[in-house]
Amino acid sequence: MRIALFVTCLTDTMFPEAAKATVRLLERLGHEVVFPEGQTCCGQMHVNTGYLDDALPLVRRHVRTFDPYDVVVAPSGSCVGSVRHQHAMVARRAGDERLASRAEAVSERTYELSELLTDVLGIEDVGAYYPHRVTYHPTCHSLRMLRVGDRPLRLLRRVRGLTLVELPAAEQCCGFGGTFAVKNADTSTAMLADKMRHVLSTGADVCTAGDVSCLMHIGGGLSRLRTGVRTVHLAEILASTEAP
Amino acid sequence: MTSTFLGMPTTAPRGVGHLRGDQPFPAAARRSLADPQLRRNLRHATTTIRAKSAAVIAEALDWQQLRDAGAAIKADVMTRLPELLEQLEAAVTRAGGTVHWAADAVEANRIVTELVAATGSDRVIKVKSMATQEIGLNEALEAAGVTPVETDLAELIVQLGDDRPSHILVPAIHRNRAEIREIFLRAMPDVDPALTDDPAALAAAARRYLRQTFLHTPVAVSGANFAVAETGTLAVVESEGNGRMCLTLPDTLITVMGIEKVVPTWQDLEVFLQLLPRASTGERMNPYTSMWTGVTPGDGPQAFHLVLLDNGRSAVLADEVGRQALHCIRCSACLNVCPVYERTGGHAYGSVYPGPIGAILSPQLTGIEDNASLPYASTLCGACFDACPVKINIPELLVHLRAAHVTAQAETYRRVHRDAAAAYTMDHPALYAAAQRAARLTRLAAAAVAACPRRCPAGPSAATCRNRPHRPSANGGQNGEPTRTSARPPPRRHRSHSNHTGRAATGLPTGRRPPRPRRAGVPSHRLSGHRAPMLRRRGGEGG
Numbered sequence A: 001m002r003i004a005l006f007v008t009c010l011t012d013t014m015f016p017e018a019a020k021a022t023v024r025l026l027e028r029l030g031h032e033v034v035f036p037e038g039q040t041c042c043g044q045m046h047v048n049t050g051y052l053d054d055a056l057p058l059v060r061r062h063v064r065t066f067d068p069y070d071v072v073v074a075p076s077g078s079c080v081g082s083v084r085h086q087h088a089m090v091a092r093r094a095g096d097e098r099l100a101s102r103a104e105a106v107s108e109r110t111y112e113l114s115e116l117l118t119d120v121l122g123i124e125d126v127g128a129y130y131p132h133r134v135t136y137h138p139t140c141h142s143l144r145m146l147r148v149g150d151r152p153l154r155l156l157r158r159v160r161g162l163t164l165v166e167l168p169a170a171e172q173c174c175g176f177g178g179t180f181a182v183k184n185a186d187t188s189t190a191m192l193a194d195k196m197r198h199v200l201s202t203g204a205d206v207c208t209a210g211d212v213s214c215l216m217h218i219g220g221g222l223s224r225l226r227t228g229v230r231t232v233h234l235a236e237i238l239a240s241t242e243a244p
Numbered sequence B: 001m002t003s004t005f006l007g008m009p010t011t012a013p014r015g016v017g018h019l020r021g022d023q024p025f026p027a028a029a030r031r032s033l034a035d036p037q038l039r040r041n042l043r044h045a046t047t048t049i050r051a052k053s054a055a056v057i058a059e060a061l062d063w064q065q066l067r068d069a070g071a072a073i074k075a076d077v078m079t080r081l082p083e084l085l086e087q088l089e090a091a092v093t094r095a096g097g098t099v100h101w102a103a104d105a106v107e108a109n110r111i112v113t114e115l116v117a118a119t120g121s122d123r124v125i126k127v128k129s130m131a132t133q134e135i136g137l138n139e140a141l142e143a144a145g146v147t148p149v150e151t152d153l154a155e156l157i158v159q160l161g162d163d164r165p166s167h168i169l170v171p172a173i174h175r176n177r178a179e180i181r182e183i184f185l186r187a188m189p190d191v192d193p194a195l196t197d198d199p200a201a202l203a204a205a206a207r208r209y210l211r212q213t214f215l216h217t218p219v220a221v222s223g224a225n226f227a228v229a230e231t232g233t234l235a236v237v238e239s240e241g242n243g244r245m246c247l248t249l250p251d252t253l254i255t256v257m258g259i260e261k262v263v264p265t266w267q268d269l270e271v272f273l274q275l276l277p278r279a280s281t282g283e284r285m286n287p288y289t290s291m292w293t294g295v296t297p298g299d300g301p302q303a304f305h306l307v308l309l310d311n312g313r314s315a316v317l318a319d320e321v322g323r324q325a326l327h328c329i330r331c332s333a334c335l336n337v338c339p340v341y342e343r344t345g346g347h348a349y350g351s352v353y354p355g356p357i358g359a360i361l362s363p364q365l366t367g368i369e370d371n372a373s374l375p376y377a378s379t380l381c382g383a384c385f386d387a388c389p390v391k392i393n394i395p396e397l398l399v400h401l402r403a404a405h406v407t408a409q410a411e412t413y414r415r416v417h418r419d420a421a422a423a424y425t426m427d428h429p430a431l432y433a434a435a436q437r438a439a440r441l442t443r444l445a446a447a448a449v450a451a452c453p454r455r456c457p458a459g460p461s462a463a464t465c466r467n468r469p470h471r472p473s474a475n476g477g478q479n480g481e482p483t484r485t486s487a488r489p490p491p492r493r494h495r496s497h498s499n500h501t502g503r504a505a506t507g508l509p510t511g512r513r514p515p516r517p518r519r520a521g522v523p524s525h526r527l528s529g530h531r532a533p534m535l536r537r538r539g540g541e542g543g
C-alpha cells in the first residue's frame, strides 16, 4: 500500500526518531511510504489558542498537500484529531464550504498509527521485539477525540520480550495541553507530578504513548527528576526488532 | 405585534454579585496549588464521587439515549425561550404566584429585598441556590438589614466560615471535619462547647441550630432546578431535606431562577430527574425532590414570588455556539472529572461557577474581557464533554471563547497602536511633516486611480484600480488588506435579537420567533412514551 506520511511539525522538529520509526515499521511491513513535500503544521496549535483565522491558510495547505493520497498516517493522535475535528470547522467559520468538504474527505483517509495498523492493514503482531518493562499513557486526544481504545495495547501485547504494566489513572491528562503548559505552568506541573507518580508506581523502564507532545511533557519531568525512566513513542517500540 | 430593536442584550453588570474573581486564573491557581490540605480534600472527594457516579451510570443501559434526549430538550428550549417563559409566567400567575422579571443582578436583588421588607421579617432562610450566589443576594439582604441563613449544611459551613463556595454541589469540599468543628465553635449561635469533629455530632449541631431557625422564620428564598412552562411547576432537587423545610414551612416563598431553567412539559422532567442524580451525586434517584405549583390554600407558603433572572443570559443566548452553556443542569460532573479542577479547586475560577462549566459560562455572562483567563484554564482533554449529562461540548466552547478573546484583543491592539502612532507622530514634527507628505501622495495616487482609463492593464498595480471589480480574496484578506479580523463577517446572532419587543426589563427576545424544531431530534425512545407510566408514578411522589 502507498501511504503518505503526515509527519506533524512537532515530531519533525523535535522528535524525528518517531517519524523515522514509523517509516521503518511500515516499510518492514511491505508498504511504500511517501513524504509529501510542502507539509508544515495542521494548525492545531493556532486553533486551540484561539487564532482560528491564522489556522486557515494552514488548513488550506494541509488539504492541498494530502488531497492526492489515498491513505495518510501520522504518528500523533492529537494532530489526527485536529484534522478530523477542527479542519472543516475552521474552513466553515471562514465561509469556505468547498475547503470544508475537501478537508472532510482528507480527514476520512487520515489515520493515527495504531488505527492504520489495526483497522486498515488489519495487523496486530508487527513482528517487533522490545525487551523492556513498558507502561502506556493513552493521551487525551487519542482516547477521547479519536477513540483509539485498546488498539495500541493490542499492538503492544504482541511485541516479543515486552512486559506491559497497567498505568493507574491512565485516562487522566498529563497536563500538557499545548499552550496550557505555558499559560498555566503551575497547574500543568501539578498534573504532571501526579502522572509521574503513577508512572513510577508501575516500576516501568519506559513510558510510551502515541503522541510526542505528551511524551515531551512527561519525559521532561521524568528526566529532570533523574528517575531513569524513559519516554519512547509507540512507533519506536513497534519498529524495533531483534536484528538492528 | 410590532417589533422594536432594543440593541444587543447586555452582560452581567460589574460591581455586584460573584461572577468575577480578583485575580486571573493562573495566579489564583498558584495559591490553591500550594495548599496541601485543599489538594488532599479535592483528590479524595473527586475520586470518590467519580467512582460512585461511574458505577450507577454503568447500570443505566439507556444512558447515552438519555443524554441525547436531555441535549435535545435543552436545544429546543433555547430556540423558543421567550415564549416558554411567557407560558410559565401565565401558568404561575394562574396558580396564585407572582412573577417578576429581573434584567440583572441589581434588579433581582432590589426585587427580593423589597419583597422581604414587605413581609416585615428581618431574617430569611435560604435553600442552596447558585442563582442567588451569582447575584450576591446575601450581601444585598444584609445591606438592607435582613439576615440570610443558609440551610444547606455545606452552604452553612461556608457562610459561618465567612468563606466562598468552591464546588457547585459540595460548596465546602475544601474543608475537612476539623476545620468545620472550628467554624461551628466560632460562629454557630448556642453551640455546645464540647463539640467533637465526629460527623454525626457536627450534623446534629447543625440540625439543632437550623430547626430553631426553620420554625421561627416566615420567609424563604430558593433557587430552582427546573420550571415546567406547561404547568407552572417549580422543582428543587436536594439531598438533606432542609430545602423542603424552607419550601414548605414559611408563609412567603421567593424563588430566584435563571431564565434558562425552564422546560416545556412535565414529561421532560423524567429525562432530567434520571440524568441529574446519577451524574451529580452518583445516586440512582434524588433523595428530596420538591415540586410546587403556585399557592395551595391552607398548605405551605401562602405567598409565592418567582423572580426570572437574566443577568447576561440573553447575551449568551445570542451566541449560537456559546448558548450551549445555557443547557447546563448544574450537576457538577464536569468539575469532578476535570484534572484542572481536581488540583486547583473552585476558588481559582473567581466566579461562583467553577470548573469547566465556569470556564465557559462566566466569561459569557460577564463578557470575555472580565474573565479572559478562564477559557484557557483547560488542557482540552475532553473529560468534561464525556461526563456532561446533557452533552455540552465544553472543549468546543472553550476554543470558541479563546477565539472570541483573540478577536477582542486584536481590536484593542489595533485601536491602541493606531492612536499611539498618531500621538507619537504628532509629537515629532519631522515625522508629522513626513506623514502629511505621505497623506498628500495618497490623495494624488487616488486621483490618478480615479482618472485611470477603463481598459486598465491587469497587473500587480491593477489591484488598486477602481475599474477592476473587487474580488474578495479567498485567503481571508491576506492580499495586503490591513484588517484581517474585521474582514470576516460579524458573528451570526440569534435571529430573534433583531426583533426585540416586550420584555424590555429583561432584554429577552420576544419578537418574531424562530421556527420551532419542536421535538425534532429528540430520540424516538423518549417519544415512544414507554416511560410515561413510570413518570406518572414518580410525578405523584414528588408532589
Ligand code: SF4
Residues within 6 Å of the ligand: B327, B328, B329, B330, B331, B332, B333, B334, B335, B356, B357, B384, B387, B388, B389, B390, B391, B392
Ligand atoms: S456543564 Fe454539564 S457536566 Fe458540567 S455542571 Fe453543567 S450539566 Fe453538569
